[in-house]
Amino acid sequence: MTSAQVDNGQADGPKAVDAPAGEGYQRGLGARQIQMIAIGGAIGTGLFLGAGKAIDRAGPSLILAYAIAGLVIFFIMRALGELLMYRPVSGSFSEYAREFLGPFFGFVTGWTYWLFWVVTGITEVTAAATYMTYWWDIPQWLSALVFTFILYGANLISVKLFGELEFWFSMVKATAIIGMILICAGVLTIGFSDAGDTATVSNLWNDGGFFPQGIGGTLMTLQIVMFAFLAVELVGVTAGESKDPKTVLPKAINTVPWRIAVFYVGALIMILSVVPWSTFKPGVSPFVAAFEEMGLGIGAAIVNFVVLTAALSSCNSGMYSTGRMLRDLALNGQGPKAFTKLTKNGLPLAGTTFSAALMLVGVWINYQWPGDAFNYVVSFATISGMWAWIMILICQIRFRAKADRGELPQSTFKAPGAPFSSWFALAFIGLVIVMMAVDKDARISLYCAPVWGLVLGVSYLVLKARNPENKAFAKR
Numbered sequence: 184m185t186s187a188q189v190d191n192g193q194a195d196g197p198k199a200v201d202a203p204a205g206e207g208y209q210r211g212l213g214a215r216q217i218q219m220i221a222i223g224g225a226i227g228t229g230l231f232l233g234a235g236k237a238i239d240r241a242g243p244s245l246i247l248a249y250a251i252a253g254l255v256i257f258f259i260m261r262a263l264g265e266l267l268m269y270r271p272v273s274g275s276f277s278e279y280a281r282e283f284l285g286p287f288f289g290f291v292t293g294w295t296y297w298l299f300w301v302v303t304g305i306t307e308v309t310a311a312a313t314y315m316t317y318w319w320d321i322p323q324w325l326s327a328l329v330f331t332f333i334l335y336g337a338n339l340i341s342v343k344l345f346g347e348l349e350f351w352f353s354m355v356k357a358t359a360i361i362g363m364i365l366i367c368a369g370v371l372t373i374g375f376s377d378a379g380d381t382a383t384v385s386n387l388w389n390d391g392g393f394f395p396q397g398i399g400g401t402l403m404t405l406q407i408v409m410f411a412f413l414a415v416e417l418v419g420v421t422a423g424e425s426k427d428p429k430t431v432l433p434k435a436i437n438t439v440p441w442r443i444a445v446f447y448v449g450a451l452i453m454i455l456s457v458v459p460w461s462t463f464k465p466g467v468s469p470f471v472a473a474f475e476e477m478g479l480g481i482g483a484a485i486v487n488f489v490v491l492t493a494a495l496s497s498c499n500s501g502m503y504s505t506g507r508m509l510r511d512l513a514l515n516g517q518g519p520k521a522f523t524k525l526t527k528n529g530l531p532l533a534g535t536t537f538s539a540a541l542m543l544v545g546v547w548i549n550y551q552w553p554g555d556a557f558n559y560v561v562s563f564a565t566i567s568g569m570w571a572w573i574m575i576l577i578c579q580i581r582f583r584a585k586a587d588r589g590e591l592p593q594s595t596f597k598a599p600g601a602p603f604s605s606w607f608a609l610a611f612i613g614l615v616i617v618m619m620a621v622d623k624d625a626r627i628s629l630y631c632a633p634v635w636g637l638v639l640g641v642s643y644l645v646l647k648a649r650n651p652e653n654k655a656f657a658k659r
Contacts, residue, residue: 253443262579352496367453509534
């Protein structure tokens with residue numbers, strides 16, 4: 184069965200059919216959808232909710248942390264772009280790890296990235312439930328349960344609908360941030376709102392200086408900062424369902440610098456200029472808090488709706504990517520065969536259903552620890568998500584070395600400054616991991632990571648022993 188044949192299938196429900204030996208997905212994601220997925224992927228709870236805790240720890244110096252981390256993210260995305268132009272596949276990082284580092288690393292990367300999105304889905308649905316309490320006094324676990332079921336249903340229709348939903352979700356998020364920047368600019372220049380004369384750019388250094396908690400306080404926010412950027416690599420997973428990946432993906436990746444400059448650095452400069460940094464508190468969206476301090480209650484309610492949209496958008500992306508990653512593992516003999524099946528409209532039903540079921544763990548977390556749920560899952564999501572970035576960088580270094588020796592064709596979208604930029608990005612990620620070890624709140628992820636690694640190692644050995652002739656366990 185070819186990709187075209189899959190496209191002709193009727194979307195008459197989730198009845199699964201055997202998948203072809205190839206990928207078999209519909210190429211239903213157009214240029215504007217990929218662009219907005221790329222833009223929206225980096226606008227989620229890490230910015231809207233997690234930034235409150237980061238501001239409390241670092242003050243205005245958080246702006247510098249986002250700028251430096253943003254440069255590292257650009258290096259990572261250009262490394263990914265070089266690999267995608269060499270071979271655009273839906274398995275993305277798992278496929279590259281399998282090719283350049285061996286089957287074990289492909290196995291670990293695929294399952295770890297799957298786990299990342301499951302945990303991130305829990306994070307996002309937790310944040311969405313938190314935002315609902317702004318309007319109504321309802322249990323967090325109930326909101327989390329309802330949102331999980333709604334998004335699961337949305338992912339069983341078609342990839343084209345997924346892309347359209349993400350387009351509008353991302354449009355709402357981007358428009359809201361730009362609108363907030365313009366309002367803050369108006370407050371600073373014209374002086375309306377309750378902020379009055381206290382709104383000034385000097386707030387960036389007057390209240391204890393640019394580093395009010397010291398450089399150590401800024402370094403301690405790196406885990407939160409990097410979590411905010413997790414999901415920018417999602418465009419790599421869309422490669423197998425993009426209509427024209429070799430044209431669309433480079434354009435999407437090249438938007439990374441201005442996305443970070445506007446949505447992170449620009450937004451924080453404006454917020455922290457209008458409202459002194461000491462006003463913000465952990466667990467409260469700085470965007471909502473800023474509007475409340477300016478006396479713009481309607482604006483605060485609108486922003487709360489936008490950040491709710493952002494959380495649901497990220498969770499929706501999580502359900503999308505987990506099904507694809509499980510199917511890639513299954514097609515390579517490194518996951519249950521049931522995950523290879525597609526519905527008639529080209530959707531990985533089994534993998535999506537399995538992942539959504541595990542995301543319901545988020546409902547239980549919200550029931551047991553409604554106050555600490557977000558912090559618990561953020562740290563583990565960060566370490567598992569950064570593994571994908573590490574694999575991207577190492578694989579790009581290996582690919583470039585082989586291409587320079589003439590063993591592989593050169594990519595048409597070379598990463599600037601590579602391999603030095605990739606080594607710098609790896610060193611920065613190493614620093615983040617060290618700071619996570621120092622932070623008692625984030626340290627739990629470093630305890631969980633070795634346990635997860637042991638589970639994967641044992642599972643891999645068992646699968647290899649049971650299938651000694653399987654080519655999936657042979658180095659390519």
